[in-house]
Amino acid sequence: MNETSPNRPAQGGSVILRPDIQRLSGQFIRLAEKTENRQQLILDFLQLSIGLINAAGAIFYRNDGEAPVAEGKLLSRQALSWSGSLPSLLEDSAKDALSSGSAQYGRLAEFPAAQIISCPTGERGHFSGCLSLVVLTAEQPIESFLAISQLLSALLSFLLRNDKPIEPPSHNTLQQIAAITAHVLETGNQQEALVQLNTQLRNWAASDQVALGIATASGRIVLSSLSHVTSVDQRTEQSRTLTKALTECTIQKEMLCYPAADDPAVHSSPILKDLLNFSENNQVVAVPFGDTKGNVIGAALFFWATAGDRTYILKSLDTGKHLLAACLNAIQDKSSFRIASSIRDQRQHKRSQLKTLLLSIGFVLLLGAISFIPVPFRLSTDCLVQPISIRFIVSRFDGILQDVLVQPGDEVQDGDVLARLDGRDNELDQAALAAERNKARKTRDHHLASGNTAAAQIAGLEEQRLEQQLSLLQEKQKHLTLSSPIDGIILTGDMKRIEGSPVGRGQTLFEVSPLKAMIVELAVREDHISFVDPGMEVTVRFDAYPNTTWNGKIETIHPKSMIRDNRNVFIAELEFTNPEGRLRPGMQGKAKIDAGMKPLGWILFRKPWYTLLWLKDFLF
Known part of the structure; x- marks a missing residue:
């Protein structure tokens, strides 16, 4: 008998959990929505890949021609302990994969149980990067890991191909605002364009909240977009207060700021002061947008949680307000906006269909490959301690x-x-x-x-x-x-x-039993007995000692079933030495029988399959 205590959680570091196989498609789709942040997309993808195949580390290299550059890296301390030159080995493997245009793999010389797998990303003739993984294969075949790694590489290649973040060509204000305007006008409809413009302005100004208002034909300002709000309700007190501040800004036709700015061209306003009292922010700037003829197009409110010197932002808004006014005017013109966006909608729809099809095919292939991964098959049974003999x-x-x-x-x-x-x-x-x-x-x-x-x-x-x-x-x-x-x-x-x-x-006056050894009886269910053979490893945990496990091997299996707890079971026996006398006859617990390695798909779907066969025989 081998007696062990349960493992303790690792001290320090983060733990990457195995993803939920049944919700795997949703996790990859959520990754596809993060294309505005390439770095976060890569890190999230590496984390998901590590959890999926239980890897010890992963690096994504960008192909810069001469040498690959690590753009995302997640390596565990355990993996780094296997080899002091692990980063350089991963880089060399990535070079080989990029130069050959095919997946490469090989074992670590210092730790043969681990292997490095590198798969290039991109299309043949132009490989944009390489996904390198450190996996602990042990005795399992490398083919399953190699297939999954290449599927992950293909998915990452597709996700990065659709990555189109807005990057201003320079720090010039007009170029930045022009880039924002161009990105907004590519949006499919008016409401999405307003939300996109709000988000881009909030990120550009590093503000905590932005409110946009558009002027109607009669000149009245209507609150059209508010940060962190999907649909603006004009009836709320907040909406009425924001509309009042936007209207005040367009009436004066000049920028307003509270607290007052150092620039004399920017005036203060008591309405903005009341607006700050209503919100949780400490600084607000109101900017009117008008065309070259002096007609009011709309206005914007920028909020910051902390007051500070916003001189650069004020000057930048004053420089680009006419360009932003033209953007609002284009959004407001519904008919021209729809005509201009109809072709983009069709192209976007086709790209979306293609993307969905490719992702679906990838998920099916990935799930199919995962279902063939061999995993330990363990059977749970009840157990009972019996004396080895009775006098x-x-x-x-x-x-x-x-x-x-x-x-x-x-x-x-x-x-x-x-x-x-x-x-x-x-x-x-x-x-x-x-x-x-x-x-x-x-x-x-x-x-x-x-x-x-x-x-x-x-x-x-x-x-x-x-x-x-x-x-x-x-x-x-x-x-x-x-x-x-x-x-x-x-x-x-x-x-x-x-x-x-x-x-x-x-x-009979007394029954005496020796304590030096005990028999543990396992109540194996009738539908599990075909998977159980003598010699299989068993781990037992008794109710009396929940923090301790006993390990042994099945010695005999009774040929005849019996009824125990109103169930038909077969009794399998194993013997434990009991030098300290901790085990007593009649103790109960739970046992796990290691029935070998089985494909993951067989373990998950064997019971539904057997149920279908039973229904088929019963109905037909």
């Missing part, structure tokens, strides 16, 4: 139970006295028989002296008969003391309650 202590003669020295649960040694029977009647019978025997002996001697041979022989036979009866009583006297034949524990025999009562011949 029964019985009364050999009828008598009175005089003394009881033990009770159930007591540990005894070989030869320890367990109980005594009353021997007074036996002693009286022995004395009477001894007297009769002596009398017969004297009678025989008398007849021999008188020459009466026949009478002497009869007296001799009587003496022998009495001698035999006396020997029987003497033997009975020896067994009036009941002793333990082995070292062990008293299982049953609470005889103190009947001390002084008569006991019959053959009556």
